[in-house]
Amino acid sequence: MAVEIRTSGSAVTAYLYGELDHHTAREMREAIDRAVDLNMPALLVLDFSNISFMDSSGIGLVMGRYRNLAKTGARLHIAGASPQIYKVMKLAGIERLATLEGRVKE
Amino acid sequence: MKAENRFTMSVAAKSANEGFARACVAAFAAQLDPTIEEINDIKTAVSEAVTNCIVHAYKEKIGKIYITAELTADNVITVKIRDTGCGIDNVEKAMEPLYTTVGGERAGLGFAVMQSFMDAVKVRSVVGKGTTVRMRKKISRRYGANL
Ligand SMILES: Nc1ncnc2c1ncn2[C@@H]1O[C@H](COP(=O)(O)OP(=O)(O)O)[C@@H](O)[C@H]1O
């Protein structure tokens, strides 16, 4: 499974695994959306610590989740972005939609 | 400049091949002794161009994607990614950041990634015939390539 969901209080954390591209994005998106619909969190954390590669399909995934969360006023946080992921996120200006945190160590 | 080394491949335009195609080009580029960041830049740009062939060029059928990469002695890699799909009628507009013709979850940032992560990106496209994306990147010399 490419996504592992953990809930704690009003937060949902989705731990993503593998490579995030157009091929893998749909499965991840569906798993995240199921968890959000079920739990109605005030905060969604997308944890990229175990994502080894991401292209602009990952930006589509983050922007799509942001749009869904905006309907309920919930916040979005990106954790564990590698330098490669961080670079793609910065190019897209994701820090305007979500709080963004890089990987502590590679 | 004359190519010191070259590879060419074609893959079926299936999304399962996105990871395979970018890994092939990255492995070939390794001969120029790039940094991890340079390898990742190439991988990300190739992923965008290959995905565009799959998502946009061939809508109904599973066509072919042709990939060629060349290394030159000045430490430059040139990658050409070609499809024989629908083509793009306004390339300039297609390359604008956030422009996408597919709604939903495309970010419209594929060309922006290619342009920002590579040194040069050229697109040639003919409607009904297909699209060729040519990208080049100069690799900083560290210990030096062994071509
Ligand atoms: N190989 C291609 N064949 C046909 N159209 C393409 C191709 N590559 C890109 N396009 C067009 O250019 C637009 C922008 O591409 P891109 O910047 O990668 O964004 P996205 O893929 O998210 O739509 C696409 O929406 C599509 O209309």
Ligand SMILES: [Mg+2]
């Ligand atoms: Mg694209």
